Amino acid sequence: MQVAIAEDSVLLREGLARLLGEAGFDVIARCRDAEELRQLLKAQRPEVVIVDIRLPPTHTDEGLQAAVEIRSAYPDVGVLVLSQYVELGLAMKLLADSAEGVGYLLKDRISDVPDFLASVRRVATGGSAVDPTIVSTLLSRRRSDDPLAQLTPREREVLELMAEGTSNQGIADRLVITLRAVEKYVSSIFTKLGLPATGSESRRVLAVLLFLRS
């Protein structure tokens, strides 16, 4: 599985490359800024790129700009955006049209190696990865007539994992329940929230996020 990294901090860039390399990824490029990444993509198509949101020269939104560009120019390349802060507004910007092959995680998540590698693989294969902070922010939001109140605690857990982009199998593994049970919870949640059933797992991420945000 080919991966490219765009990160200006040498410590992190090399650390990430080593981590991914040890996990069996083929790290084809270690870019210091967004421009290097753009040049790379003209010649090669990794399955996923990992981009720091703050990149030189201004350290503001170069990484995000590059991510949005790559998403529209190379839909088959997965984009995982890393940041020191996660912002709801940016998440919605990044996921504007679809959550397919896109991820937005706090940098801290790298240290939970198995989880992080799973996220990279998911994004590379067209799935999604949404930072739990964003999901919990959305869930903790108070609403006047809260449809979330109808959910059972188990359903709530499933909803969270679903919103983070976890697959049904992933949810089953995490909660130590059967795949069949997960499917039952998911359908129940959609009914309670009045959401139309969607086939793909990444499409339902966007549906759930938009619902939570409204």
Place this chain on the structure above:
Amino acid sequence: MPTTPTEPGRTAAATAPNALLWFITVVLLAGFGGSLAMISPSDIAPVHAALILWIALSYTVSGLVAWWHRPANRIGPLMVLTGSVTLASTLYWSDNAVLHTVGVALDVMVLVLIVHVFLAFPTGRLRGRFERLVLTVGYMAALGAQLAVMMLDGLGPQQQLAVADQSEIAIVIHGVELVVISLVALVAVGILVARRRAGGRPLRRSFSLLIDSFALGLMAIAVLLLVGVLGGPAFPTIQQVSLAVLGLAPIAFLAGLLDARLARTSVGDLVMDLRGEPADLQTPLARALRDPSLELVYWLPQFGSWADQDGKEVELPTDGARATTLIERDGNPVAALVHDPALRDEPELLDAVTAAAAIALENGRLQAELRANLDELHGSRARVIQAGQKERQRLERDLHDGAQQRLVALSLDLGVLETRLRDDPDANAVLAKARDEVAVSLAELRDVARGLHPAVLSAHGLAVALESLAAHATVPVRLTVELDGRIAEPVEVAAYYVVSEGLANIGKHARATSATVDVRRDGHQIAVEVVDDGIGGADTERGSGLRGLADRVEALGGRLQVWTPHGRGTRVRAELPCK
């Protein structure tokens, strides 16, 4: 409050040459006596004699009074001289050959002196080289040509200067002389008309009109002389009317010179105006001095510069087109009037007006100083906040690029180790604990950094930054951001803090169930509103952070308003100027 106009004005009155004036008066009285004594034995027409003496009397008395009241003004002595020469010219009537000769010699000179008085009014000085040239020609004709005529045996047998018997030539020269003097009179009329046309002179209109009308006297001189040369029939009547008019002129001059009534009226009006402590001093001063172009400027000692009423720095004019009158207090300048140079003709009015306005001027100067100080303060407050913001931004950046990156890299290494030592549960537990510690540190550091400066704001703008704020609020927030792209960073930062502080207050005090945040462009300003449906009655001075918020908003020239009626929610509205 002394003023320093170019004319010392009445301030020199104490040094009036009283003794000299008395002496001149006595000499003149003797002269008039002598003159009257000469009339009866001569064959001069009584009407003519009376008119000549009338002119002499009118000029000498008016001149003496003017000299007495305006010792610094040359017009008084000039009028006395004119009257005296007129008186001396009556020696013409004397039987004594020498005295008669003197009288003849001075006969025409009187007319040129009168022209001189007309041109020199009201300051006693001629204006410009041309006027001096015209009068020089006049004096040369009146004295030089007259003497030449007399030497060539013109102007009657009694005069004693004749050295050659050339009366034919003498008649011609005399004719030329009179024509030249009549031309001088006509040119003088032209000069007076041109001066009036030049306009803008704040002289008292009604009086200047009256004085101008006496310029007709100059026309009369010209006509008189021309008729004399041509020998026209109406000679005696024209002469008498002209002399009568010329005799009235000095009285009008004197009245114009001494008139303080109008000045007093305008100064009185000024005092009434100033009683209302007007914010604008310039307009009443301009009205009192009848100079619409008048500008009032203040001296700001701490800035070492002149400033207009708004506290804006100005330069005093140095060219001759505008005159400046300094107004001083204890030897230090307080203010200055920049005005039409013609006002220097009325030093007394200038004195009276500035004296009346003195206190108001001091007051006005203090206000200009205050405004300049406020501007300075305002600017420095904006700079202090701006500098603080920049510093916080720098610190956030340092944290982000330094400590935060290192900690992330460290936790990554710990994570890698953890996977490698999967089979050693003890090591694994220690590593997991260490990783948790780092995660907590990172979270804390993130909060510190975000508190220093919301990086998302500079990177992605107000809409994105406010979305996060609204999402973290303790009540449901309806957020509306209607902006056409990015706005100036200081405005973005201030708007962000208004919303941040507003939402924080709602969480802490309002007991609200929902809130709305509304950010939109409203002409040349950005309006930010945070409204809740809570209990209201917020303390706007203590604890709520609203005071600091107001500072931030006001430093940008904006304003912060808070409505917080008990039981009816709280509305915080900031208006931030933004082009």
